[in-house]
């Protein structure tokens with residue numbers, strides 16, 4: 001395809017997985033205590049989608065790559081300082097909660113509207129990327145809902161590979177049960193791809209690229225419209241961190257033979 | 270008043286897989302409490318007769334069958350159309366599906382077309398005052414939440430392994446054939462096959478009794494100042510052969526491959542357990558040479574009994590993440606363990622259940 005693709009990567013921001021998460025009741029359902037104080041990262045599976053999107057855009061001249069993100073403006077800005085150094089992209093942002101308790105439906109409606117409004121976007125060349133599940137809500141349906149709203153009927157989830165075939169069609173590998181991939185061939189864009197890990201390592205930080213990207217990212221953040229989801233029939237009754245701590249028996253000074261015997265008894269029991 | 274539709278995609282032979290039968294058992298139990306006369310079953314696939322008989326045997330008041338060669342393959346456009354058609358025909362308010370990759374791929378899209386809402390990875394559904402209450406995890410198995418929804422239809426996938434599968438006798442069904450509008454546009458995607466990781470050995474075994482997780486320590490320099498990657502490979506593969514365990518990995522270990530370091534050749538990202546990996550379900554788990562960091566252990570949420578072998582007495586496992594931590598050299602322990610398992614092979618390890 002000589003004109004390339006229009007790749008939009010939907011990616012939220014989530015608390016760094018090292019942080020302790022403590023749910024507290026809020027006016028519109030649960031929230032995370034001190035959420036705004038916690039360092040955030042780009043949602044990890046969506047980050048893989050971004051790297052894969054950047055590679056595809058590089059390989060297909062004429063392509064454009066957008067990152068569409070909804071999150072608290074300050075958090076988006078913090079995360080973009082790093083993400084901007086990874087790959088070249090244009091940002092489209094909305095200022096709203098990044099909570100894992102927000103309804104996917106409303107998030108998807110806002111994302112679809114934002115994507116429709118992207119200047120120069122050609123829906124017939126659209127590849128809608130994102131993570132197959134977020135690290136916050138983990139619903140795995142947001143991209144489906146955005147895709148439906150944009151009229152896209154070829155959708156793939158748990159994607160680890162996308163290969164463009166000589167006739168312009170795609171071969172796509174999706175994770176299915178039993179540690180296997182389902183291989184499909186899709187005629188071409190438009191399509192929705194919810195990425196799992198993909199095959200690319202995280203790009204090294206490139207400060208120069210970061211500075212270039214930030215020239216358009218900062219104005220995009222300033223332009224970000226508000227997104228204020230409503231409870232809309234979804235009512236949380238309780239959110240809790242179940243006690244995970246076990247009484248760990250620490251076995252020191254046992255010989256490998258003794259340990260192996262104990263393990264064998266346990267495994268075969 | 271609810272009308273409950275149980276919906277599943279049939280296997281190529283027309284039967285229902287284990288997770289579908291688990292979800293069927295859960296749907297039936299809920300229906301008995303909240304919709305005793307309004308429990309409908311639906312199946313979609315290239316063949317559907319065996320599944321339709323099972324649904325009739327489970328007491329579904331109506332059985333709907335969307336049988337179409339296009340539904341032999343799992344692809345979004347046709348599958349979403351089938352689910353949408355079944356929910357409309359049943360006039361369902363609550364649609365329950367097994368949490369398979371095929372159902373998860375289309376749940377949201379179908380809910381959108383039906384003007385309803387969708388929730389995935391639900392672990393429990395129970396009647397509650399004025400409706401139905403669901404439980405699911407947020408933040409990658411860190412926070413468990415209970416919630417209700419007013420919107421209908423409400424489409425829900427149930428995570429596998431939470432329920433005993435439905436096994437009772439099949440009955441002679443009189444399925445209503447469902448016309449599924451599948452046009453050419455729905456066939457822009459073709460499934461061309463399945464691929465297992467290239468390593469050859471099939472090491473991911475969802476039904477295994479034991480999960481064995483290998484960490485990056487297997488590739489690190491050992492007491493003699495050298496790494497022993499080949500020995501690690503041998504020990505692990507031998508253990509998997511003898512124990513029939515399913516193999517998992519830490520992120521660090523699978524990532525090493527991307528950085529061009531010596532790694533265990535049979536590992537892929539599909540093996541990764543944790544925050545950005547899988548959350549497998551096995552009754553027991555054994556970790557070796559893995560530090561037990563939080564982003565890893567969130568993937569152990571559904572592993573009941575947990576043990577770990579690590580040289581470091583202060584590793585994450587020691588801090589309440591495992592039932593037993595053996596502070597020892599995993600190379601030595603696994604070599605002994607393999608010996609014992611081989612000796613006891615007469616009373617061979619418990620196999621997949």
Ligand SMILES: Cc1cc2nc3c(=O)[nH]c(=O)nc-3n(C[C@H](O)[C@H](O)[C@H](O)COP(=O)(O)OP(=O)(O)OC[C@H]3O[C@@H](n4cnc5c(N)ncnc54)[C@H](O)[C@@H]3O)c2cc1C
Pocket residue numbers: 017041044483484485486487489491518519520521522541542543544545546547557558559560561562563564565568578579580581584597598599600
């Ligand atoms: C956004 C994000 C997402 C992440 N997602 C995941 C995820 O999904 N899954 C995941 O696993 N991690 C994840 N991580 C990474 C995680 O934080 C850890 O870095 C990783 O789990 C460490 O892997 P490891 O324990 O194998 O390696 P290491 O931390 O290197 O630990 C190696 C261990 O091996 C032990 N060891 C060495 N030799 C021996 C021996 N002979 N016998 C016994 N023990 C020995 C050492 O004592 C050490 O404890 C994520 C991190 C981030 C930031």
